[in-house]
Amino acid sequence: MPDIYKGCILAFRIDNTLCDGAAAVETFGFLDDDNCPPVDTWGYLHRTSHADRVLFAWIPDQFVNLVDNSIAVNPEGCIEWLDVWYPEMWKNLRELFEKFGQFSLKYIKLNYFNNSSIFCLNQFVFTRSLMV
Template identity: 40%
Template structure:
């Protein structure tokens, strides 16, 4: 066994995303009101941008509705910040930040398809 890398096991249900959640941010819909920054005590900045070191990727798609922008950022929210981020989402009037699973993005639909039994 010496010299062999440890065998990785598939994640258990509770270990997906290490207890965190995915967030989607639509930069083109941002009005920079600072509400989410205040509500989260700085987790989001004044432009409602999540911390750069939580970013998963930037995506572009043709929106299915006129209310969704084509460009969006997906970020991972660590478990310790879930309550604060939920409060930031609640006070965000332009809805430029939301939980990924609550969005109408193709990425949300694809992830739902992958995780559905």
């Protein structure tokens, strides 16, 4: 698989940020002062049952170490990898990846239904929509 398709999904709890700028320093500006990833990495904005907003963003492999560093210094804990906060969701996605083998999000659109959730993989976008 070309390196351009490798990466991780970051979860960012928008309403929990302290806007302290630590993430911007650790990532050399990849994440901004509010801990927010660049807009062209955004996949979906999800509302939790507690009305908190969680932004899912695709982080290309070449930025994963920088984002790891920012997670480590983030005092409010508003950023974390999808597999840490949502292990069941990540497990379901991994099963899809394994089932369909090598894939390119640029060319494949895949919908997966699981417990009222739809996972869509399309153009580097991971979408989770609740149907309630």
